[in-house]
Amino acid sequence: xxxxxxxxxxxxxxxxxxxxxxxxxxxxxxxxxxxxxxxxxxxxxxxxxxxxxxxxxxxxxxxxxxxxxxxxxxxxxxxxxxxxxxxxxxxxxxxxxxxxxxxxxxxxxxxxxxxxxxxxxxxxxxxxxxxxxxxxxxxxxxxxxxxxxxxxxxxxxxxxxxxxxxxxxxxxxxxxxxxxxxxxxxxxxxxxxxxxxxxxxxxxxxxxxxxxxxxxxxxxxxxxxxxxxxxxxxxxxxxxxxxxxxxxxxxxxxxxxxxxxxxxxxxxxxxxxxxxxxxxxxxxx
Ligand SMILES: NC(=O)c1ccc[n+]([C@@H]2O[C@H](COP(=O)([O-])OP(=O)(O)OC[C@H]3O[C@@H](n4cnc5c(N)ncnc54)[C@H](OP(=O)(O)O)[C@@H]3O)[C@@H](O)[C@H]2O)c1
Numbered sequence: 001x002x003x004x005x006x007x008x009x010x011x012x013x014x015x016x017x018x019x020x021x022x023x024x025x026x027x028x029x030x031x032x033x034x035x036x037x038x039x040x041x042x043x044x045x046x047x048x049x050x051x052x053x054x055x056x057x058x059x060x061x062x063x064x065x066x067x068x069x070x071x072x073x074x075x076x077x078x079x080x081x082x083x084x085x086x087x088x089x090x091x092x093x094x095x096x097x098x099x100x101x102x103x104x105x106x107x108x109x110x111x112x113x114x115x116x117x118x119x120x121x122x123x124x125x126x127x128x129x130x131x132x133x134x135x136x137x138x139x140x141x142x143x144x145x146x147x148x149x150x151x152x153x154x155x156x157x158x159x160x161x162x163x164x165x166x167x168x169x170x171x172x173x174x175x176x177x178x179x180x181x182x183x184x185x186x187x188x189x190x191x192x193x194x195x196x197x198x199x200x201x202x203x204x205x206x207x208x209x210x211x212x213x214x215x216x217x218x219x220x221x222x223x224x225x226x227x228x229x230x231x232x233x234x235x236x237x238x239x240x241x242x243x244x245x246x247x248x249x250x251x252x253x254x255x256x257x258x259x260x261x262x263x264x265x266x267x268x269x270x271x272x273x274x275x276x277x278x279x280x281x282x283x284x285x
Contacts (some may be wrong), residue, residue, distance in 0.1 A: 107246020
């Protein structure tokens with residue numbers, strides 16, 4: 001039995017990871033109540049005390065605009081915490097899987113980003129996650145998995161927000177000129193476990209296959225829910241937000257496909273599954 005620790009297990013991705021632990025792994029989910037990972041004492045009690053051979057670190061301060069308003073907190077929870085966890089894995093020899101983000105890119109070039117491209121974050125969240133990646137790179141057995149546009153059960157997200165607003169008859173104004181690959185947590189979580197128990201190292205991108213704008217994602221969700229509404233396209237620059245957002249942050253998935261032997265499920269299937277298996281079900285629809 002492999003002893004594993006999953007940080008951020010109360011979060012959206014953490015919940016999905018804990019729901020599909022593979023056979024042969026004894027996974028312990030840790031939350032903030034188990035220790036503040038931005039302190040060595042918190043890492044000792046939440047992680048090292050369990051002597052894991054594998055750590056999947058997905059705890060983070062993920063509110064991108066919140067990070068911009070409070071960059072010290074972003075740095076503490078995303079960069080410093082990850083360094084303490086990396087230090088612990090170096091001491092113990094544990095394999096470290098770090099969940100990172102497309103926001104390490106500036107999104108200027110209108111083409112999917114590859115893993116070896118030089119990162120160039122344009123907001124505090126991206127800067128703090130990139131510092132986390134750099135700390136993780138010092139661990140002998142590590143893998144950074146960059147994901148993006150995450151949605152799924154367990155926390156309010158873009159797809160659930162569009163659905164809720166549509167059901168309430170509220171206006172649907174959605175950014176049309178920002179592109180990425182939406183990632184459905186129940187699709188991504190088993191793939192992250194697969195990577196975690198593999199010998200893969202370095203950095204790899206993982207998301208729903210394809211490229212979409214937020215308008216595309218919203219329209220797919222409305223169609224899946226059979227809600228006859230359209231969205232009003234909005235320019236990214238019209239959306240008031242403290243943090244600058246990368247305009248084109250879709251990630252190339254070729255390395256994932258080469259390692260795994262197949263591409264992840266296409267993004268539309270994730271949106272449809274979420275709407276049918278969760279949003280309509282929870283609404284009694
Ligand atoms: N959401 C996205 O769209 C997205 C996109 C790209 C990459 N990612 C990455 O994917 C991973 C999972 O994201 P998610 O959306 O599932 O996150 P989430 O729902 O925001 O959950 C993150 C969890 O981490 C915990 N946490 C944060 N700082 C901590 C600390 N110092 N000590 C202990 N626990 C701490 C949070 O606890 P509290 O609630 O108590 O703060 C929260 O439960 C993150 O690494 C994120 O950077 C997410």
